[in-house]
Amino acid sequence: MAKCAFLGLGVMGFPMAGHLMAAGHDVTVYNRTGSKADDWVTRHGGKACPTPRDAAEGVEFVMACVGNDDDLRAICIGEGGAFDGMSKGAVFVDHTTVSAEVTREMAAAASERGIAYVDAPVSGGQAGAENGQLVVMCGGAQTDYDRAEPVIGAYAKACRRMGEVGAGQxxxxxxxxxxxxxxxxxxxxxxxxxxxxxxxxxxxxxxxxxxxxxxxxxxxxxxxxxxxxxxxxxxxxxxxxxxxxxxxxxxxxxxxxxxxxxxxxxxxxxxxxxxxxxxxxxxxxxxxxxxx
Missing domain, CATH: 1.10.1040.10 (N-(1-d-carboxylethyl)-l-norvaline Dehydrogenase; domain 2)
Incomplete structure (x- = not known):
């Protein structure tokens, strides 16, 4: 079982993070509206942190599911961003649907810090997230994908690497x-x-x-x-x-x-x-x- 952080607890992220916890992973969460993170902890256990950086410290995998390109940049490289807290060799998995442009930008920023990056947008909607039946399409190095795929499996019915970074998006x-x-x-x-x-x-x-x-x-x-x-x-x-x-x-x-x-x-x-x-x-x- 892995130490994970999940950033973004909207209609998709909230249940996805819950499936990680139910699968036996050690999960720390962050959400821009802190009360939602507190609600998640009350329901599932684990712990909540006030910034993405705090949530990402010392974990093996950081999953993100936020709103758009700007939201992704903010949680990755903004003030208190996850990349500043992640250890070298940790894997960042982005489940947000964003542009290929920002994906390449964040992957490059991760690489500079020795962080692996997998873009992994999902399909299946809220029902798929709640039932752990999402389809996940991934881009990234094969070795990085191979590490992330078993963890993603907590909420996916299908997960496939489509190519290098950006191919998932x-x-x-x-x-x-x-x-x-x-x-x-x-x-x-x-x-x-x-x-x-x-x-x-x-x-x-x-x-x-x-x-x-x-x-x-x-x-x-x-x-x-x-x-x-x-x-x-x-x-x-x-x-x-x-x-x-x-x-x-x-x-x-x-x-x-x-x-x-x-x-x-x-x-x-x-x-x-x-x-x-x-x-x-x-x-x-x-x-x-x-x-x-």
């Missing part, structure tokens, strides 16, 4: 691009079914076992048909992720026309007050257009 971009296009198609299909007077549940029951089937179809069609979006992965976070995808696409010369279009549809959802709605709320936008 690029794979996550592919994941988000595919989800965005798929959800728009599902929203349009269900909207057509409703307008045609079909039983939406019956339609999904017929088609989900064929070529159109997907995780989103199986797990989101009921709430989409009910107009219930107060759950799941927030539109605000999806737009953050899609901005990363579009920037990387431009840098690589990879055209992403559907992604750019769906990103603007999500902007419309935000204007409707749906920034915290689940990404399946693309259907609510179509409903509003149909009512005009």
């Amino acid at each position: 690029t794979t996550k971009m592919v994941n988000q691009i595919c989800i965005a296009g798929l959800l728009q198609g599902l929203a349009e299909g269900l909207t057509l079914a409703q307008k045609a007077g079909l039983d939406g549940e019956a339609v999904i029951d017929v088609i989900q076992g064929g070529a159109a089937g997907s995780w989103q179809m199986v797990n989101r069609h009921k709430t989409m048909l009910a107009g219930d979006y107060d759950h799941g992965f927030a539109v605000d976070w999806m737009r953050k992720d899609l901005a990363i995808c579009l920037k990387e696409g431009d840098a690589l010369g990879a055209p992403l026309p559907v992604t750019a279009l769906v990103d603007q549809f999500y902007k419309d959802v935000q204007a409707m007050g749906g920034g915290r709605w689940d990404t399946s709320s693309l259907m609510a936008r179509l409903g509003k257009l149909a009512d005009k």
Whole structure:
């Protein structure tokens, strides 16, 4: 069992850190809002620290799951940052979905200090984190990944090294691009079914076992048909992720026309007050257009 720190106790990090503790690891936590770290300790044990540096001192692995590029920089190299507390040879594992640019920047800063770095964004949402069933896509040196993978296994149903540092984040971009296009198609299909007077549940029951089937179809069609979006992965976070995808696409010369279009549809959802709605709320936008 390993000595670990977990930085960031949001809807994903809180249960992920809990799975580390349940697996028998020695876990220290940090959260920007200290009361949440205290709540975690009350529920799971371990201890909380006031800064990332304090949490990272003397541990073998530091896991992070924060909000964006700036948040990652702050906990890594900001005042009281984790890199100042980590020992040489320790491994930093970043589960945040961030840009490949900041990943390379933080990996270089870690390397200068003798710290190993694995970028390891996750897919599976809050439910996956709570159930320990996340999919983790990793980038980093093989030896660093091999050390981290058994620890990541506490909250993952699948974990795979995709290449060198940054490959995990690029794979996550592919994941988000595919989800965005798929959800728009599902929203349009269900909207057509409703307008045609079909039983939406019956339609999904017929088609989900064929070529159109997907995780989103199986797990989101009921709430989409009910107009219930107060759950799941927030539109605000999806737009953050899609901005990363579009920037990387431009840098690589990879055209992403559907992604750019769906990103603007999500902007419309935000204007409707749906920034915290689940990404399946693309259907609510179509409903509003149909009512005009």
